[in-house]
Amino acid sequence: MTTEHEQHDEELLAQVAMGERGEDEPEVRALLESCAHCREELDSLRAATELLEDAGAQERRVFAEARAMSRAPGEARVAPLVHQLSRGPGPRPLLLPIAGVALAAAAILVFFLVDPLGDGGSSTLDDNGPVILGPSDELSCDLPIGEVSDFTIFRWSGDAAPGHDFVVRVWSAEASAIARPLLESPHVQGNEWAPSADELAGLPSEIRWDVRLFDEADRRVSQARGEASLR
DSSP states (O other), X not given: OOOHHHHHHHHHHHHHHTTSSOTTSHHHHHHHHHOHHHHHHHHHHHHHHHHHHHHHHHHHHHHHHHHHTTTSTTHHXXXXXXXXXXXSSOOOGGGHHHHHHHHHHHHHHHHHHHOTTOSOSOOOEETTEEOOOSGGGOOXXXXXXXXXXXXXXXXXXXXXXXXXXXXXXXXXXXXXXXXXXXXXXXXXXSSEXXXXXHHHHTOOSEEEEEEEEEOTTSOEEEEEEEEEEEO
């Protein structure tokens, strides 16, 4: 039976995993230093949070593509499925496999109804011109990638709609999937970010990094990852 004290600890760990509380706060630090189980649970919560964020980003991309085809042929066939997927709260951890299958089915339906000839998702004409879907909406990490001479500039490809912006995070290449980033940029409007000299001085010779696209409500809608090392 869970005691009131244990419930408080669980709620505190959940708040830390979601970024609502910091590990440097005295109450949090004392709990993590005194309880190995709590440290392991926090790692698990962070991993689950990352999975949920990825699932939510995937779901929003599918819905955005469906909305974009407002006059495309076959909309009437896709709309009920999209409406069904959009009802209720986001996916829960135990329902992630089911949600993933449903989202994949919706994505396939959207693709073939918009682009039945399979020509790469490039166009479907309506009164306002072509509806663009597919790779043009994706992010990609451009620099640094592979072996490079320095990490002075982080650059990526991908367009941000009005009100959207990017955030870059950098880790050691050997860091675990739930490790905190060594660097995190402010929200950036353009397609590159230059860390300060002090920030660069703390980076190892091998890194992995990602760039995330956020909408006007600060929800993550896309993400790309890259790896680099110094020559």
